Each structure stands twice: as structure tokens, then as C-alpha cells.
């Protein structure tokens with residue numbers, strides 16, 4: 001990689017330096033909405049209260065965390081999924097209009113949306129759901145089995161079909177670009193990484209298998225979710241199931 005490629009140019013053109021921090025004012029009137037809801041979803045399912053879990057030390061969880069790609073076809077219980085969702089994006093404090101979460105976010109702008117492909121979770125029909133942060137519900141967007149097309153769209157990684165559920169994270173770039181302009185793209189992926197690590201740690205604590213996935217055919221994943229691929233696009237996924 002001798003030539004200056006797109007990556008180098010991006011890094012160069014989005015760097016902060018002391019001579020070029022002119023500082024542009026924020027246009028509060030055009031601040032994008034902080035999270036999505038789908039009023040026309042097929043059904044809205046409340047997420048259950050957090051169940052009591054066995055205490056396990058953070059240090060053990062960190063030591064045990066591993067990417068596991070072998071899942072049994074056993075279902076997960078909905079309260080277990082609720083715990084995983086809370087670990088990734090649970091609201092832990094309200095500050096003005098900001099809903100602060102378990103995972104950090106650059107500027108507390110939360111550009112990452114969560115979609116959940118349900119393959120096998122008790123009390124939830126298989127389909128594609130969206131996580132409604134404000135109301136803490138799952139919004140059913142598409143009913144049916146999406147494990148196979150999801151796996152195919154992820155370069156045929158069959159674990160995504162065997163997993164009980166797959167969290168798919170998209171980025172709504174305008175939320176971050178409102179403040180950070182092109183530099184926002186750096187932060188989208190960092191935000192997603194924090195969320196992914198929280199999923200790994202929660203899954204480990206619950207003795208579940210987890211593997212995050214960054215290899216996928218972008219347009220195919222975006223189509224499964226029903227996002228346009230421009231204003232909102234898939235950035236990362238996390239498969240969870242009982243370890244095989």
C-alpha cells in the first residue's frame with residue numbers, strides 16, 4: 001500500500017490539529033432525532049424486566065470471553081435476550097433529552113441502531129425486529145425465517161443461521177455528522193465496537209456463545225433490514241446462541 005489510498009486520505013482529511021480547529025457552531029434546530037421508532041411496525045412487544053442473574057466477576061468474564069461459532073439449535077428465553085439487549089443499549093441515565101446507555105457514544109449522539117434477527121427465542125416469532133430505545137420494546141418489522149438469507153449475506157457464515165439470535169447494528173450517520181462532519185465515520189465504528197464488546201461480555205456472563213461479524217455483503221444485509229444503505233447502513237453484527 002504505497003499509494004495514498006482512500007483510507008489514508010480519510011485519515012488525513014479528518015484529523016484534528018491545533019491550526020485547523022476553527023470550530024463550527026452547532027445548528028440545534030437541525031439536530032437529528034436521537035433514535036428511531038417504527039410506528040407502522042407489525043407488532044410492538046414489550047421487553048421483559050431484567051431477571052436476577054448469578055453473580056460473576058468481571059475479571060472472570062474478561063478472562064473467559066472468546067468468539068464461539070458453534071451453536072446448538074436450542075432456543076433462548078426472552079428474558080435472556082432482554083438481558084443481552086440491556087447490556088448492549090440499556091438506558092442507564094437520563095440527562096436532559098439524552099438517554100445515556102450501558103455503552104459509551106461519541107458526543108452522546110448514539111448513531112447506532114439495533115435490529116434483532118430472531119431465529120429461535122421463546123415467546124417471539126422468528127423475524128426481524130427493531131429495538132425501540134425510548135419505549136424499550138421490540139418492534140416486529142418482518143415476520144419469517146431470516147437465518148438462512150442472513151448467513152448467505154454474511155459470506156455464507158452458517159453460524160448466523162444456527163444462532164438463536166443475531167443483533168445487527170446499523171449507523172445513522174447524520175446523528176454524528178451533525179456535530180463531527182466527516183470525522184463522524186471514525187466514531188460510528190468505535191461506537192459499534194463498544195456495543196459489540198458489551199454483547200460478548202454479557203453473553204460470556206450468561207454462559208452463552210457469541211461471535212461478532214464484520215464480513216458481509218452490505219447491500220444484502222441492508223435489504224434484509226429494510227434500510228437504505230446510505231443514510232443508514234449495517235456496520236456490525238453479533239450472533240448469540242447456546243454453545244455447541
Ligand SMILES: Cc1cc2nc3c(=O)[nH]c(=O)nc-3n(C[C@H](O)[C@H](O)[C@H](O)COP(=O)(O)O)c2cc1C
Nearest residue numbers: 065066067068069154157211212213214215216236
Ligand atoms: C470487527 C470484527 C469483525 C469480525 N468479523 C468476524 C467475522 O466476520 N466472522 C467471524 O467468524 N469472526 C469475526 N470476528 C471475530 C474475530 O475473528 C475474533 O475476535 C478473533 O479471531 C479473536 O478471537 P477471540 O474473539 O476468541 O478472542 C470479528 C471480530 C471483530 C472485532
